[in-house]
Amino acid sequence: MQDDNKRFVERDRDWHPPAYAPGYKTSVARSPRQALVSLQKPSVSELTGPDFQKLRMGPHDNDLLLNYREEGAREGRSGLPIGERIIMFGRVVDQFGKPVPHTLVEMWQANAGGRYRHKKDSYLAPLDPSFGGVGRCLTDAAGWYRFRTIKPGPYPWPNGVNTWRPAHIHVSVMGPAIATRLITQMYFEGDPLIPLCPIVQTIDDPEAVETMIGRLDMARSNPMDCLAYRFDLVVRGELQTYFENQ
Template sequence: MKPFEYIPRDRGVHPPAYTPGYKTSVARSPRLPLLSLQNSLSEITGPTFGQGDLGPLDNDLIRNYAKTGDPVGERIVVHGRVLDENGRGVPHTLVEVWQANAGGRYRHVKDTYFAPIDPNFGGCGRVLTDEQGFYHFRTIKPGAYPWRNGVNDWRPAHIHVSVFGQAFVQRLITQMYFEGDPLIPRCPIAATIPDPKALERLIAPLDLNAAIPLDCLAYKFDIVLRGTRSTLFENRLEGN
């Protein structure tokens, strides 16, 4: 069987691994150039996820951890499509999300920010794309939080997004930001992206057409897996 050749990603849009303005990159950046390896047959024919692997509330972060009521914060819907390089929807793809709560704190033992833990918000969810590649989930808009990079550096509000392909080795990870957030141009991590258009593809625009009146706003975030307009994935900086 002739291997399928993907349209190559434009590597010029990716941030360099070594960016002193983002302090932890100094210690973590590789000393040698990264390599792209072709997947073997065993890697591309691994187990896939099905609806039976998901619970009924997995894509509803407002309700899937609630104990005594709804979580605190601005209710939102995030929706979009997972697309290939030709604009075709990618069906049956597992999209996972995790995020801080409305106060900017993660439910994680190593998060020591003094914003309170919300007892009704877990901050994790997942959903499978449908036959046309569409996905959606409900959640609380995350808050910004400080981090020990500079004297007063803050992360913009963001949601972490993971996309699985046909096997675990095909996992891609990125972050979704929100339109109009004034912290985006001030974020040292976002500043490592040399191409402004690549950064724009990580910013979800407000979508009032998908908002639920008197309930929640909506943001649209399409994920393009490959090609010159692909989404920037933080664990695939070497390209496809």
Template sequence: MASRHPTAFVMRDRNWHPPAYAPGYKTSVARSPRQALVAIQTPTPSELTGPTFGDLELGAHDNDLTLNYREGTARDGLPIGERIIVYGRVIDQFGKPMPDTLVEMWQANAGGRYRHSKDSYLAPLDPNFGGVGRTITDADGFYRFRTIRPGPYPWPNDPNSWRPAHIHVSVMGPSISTRLISQLYFEGDPLIPRCPIVNTIRDADAVETLVSRLDMPRSRSFDCLTYRFDIVTRGALQTWFENL
């Protein structure tokens, strides 16, 4: 993501990111590029200008996935699963907050199934959980979601591959071309080091940028745990994103 401060442009270190061709992650074989990538040396107007979201009108529960899809209003209309809060801060490589940034998320339900026509996993759909939310960062770059902790699920990379519990996160930068998409994992999940997708990342420190941390002081007693996931958009400590 390009910085909102055009005079402070920092080139991306591509060694921080996994190779596009990673045979252990089988679908990368067919979709990886066959020609060398072209690096943009100087940002153009399309990288420095674009939509703004400070005036975007959000629904009352757009960032609360426990409420934004349920069919009823009684307690039995709530989604099934462990309620959690996920929050964090979006900053640039110099630690400056990124206010008015659109942050979107989508995920599987507590059983590990997405509300998607092509998801055929045997876990049931939850009639009160859509699995999609959005919010805008505040003046200090903070965002916040309330949701259900997603379940792991099998996928056909090999006979016994399982995805760790994860939430997809999208951050919209200062232009359409700087939309970034990644995945948020949960601290302590034993499936993280077993995941073929995670294992395409060669640097252990880069993997750690994808792991949310349990934040007990911000957890709600007798209600839900809280996890913090900060996003650094550029520089040496940048959060790794799938499409860079």
């Protein structure tokens, strides 16, 4: 992300995993082999972008329990997704704790069985006919965002003989321009699969891993309905959230 005068800030590359990480097998072929290109002077396209305050949002864009229901389904009857209902919320702030207002936050995830609604996902878990797995919202004036969804399930992937991805939700934060888009994942506090994941293992700094873990927040939970997980996004600076596309 950029600061108020639109200048790019150099990254701390010790915070990020090496480009070549053989333990994460599918990344090997796409890892860069040439020297990095220095960004001398950002172009207009890298400094400007859409005004998301004018983006028209649907009534249930941030509610994944409702935004993919079967036509005519009613609350409490058929048509609601299967799985543990949760709330995912947090603030988008800069390194000084200043909120990033009216920015677009998007998320996508697997269903409760660990399967994505994607044509290339062939995992044997069934699709949920009432769950699409995608949502979006705008942060408010204080930088807060909120989603209601289903806790995703873990799933196997062919990185090793018995390799599993921890339950996670992908998150995209859009800054003032396309070039400032940041992407990360939220894992769930206490998941024993987190330290076993080859993708997580590419990150040497334990503090960087901690920035990707959503924390249970009973105060924000809905009694008899949803547990809540807080996941704040620090978009730059020394305490920034680890973003996988940096």
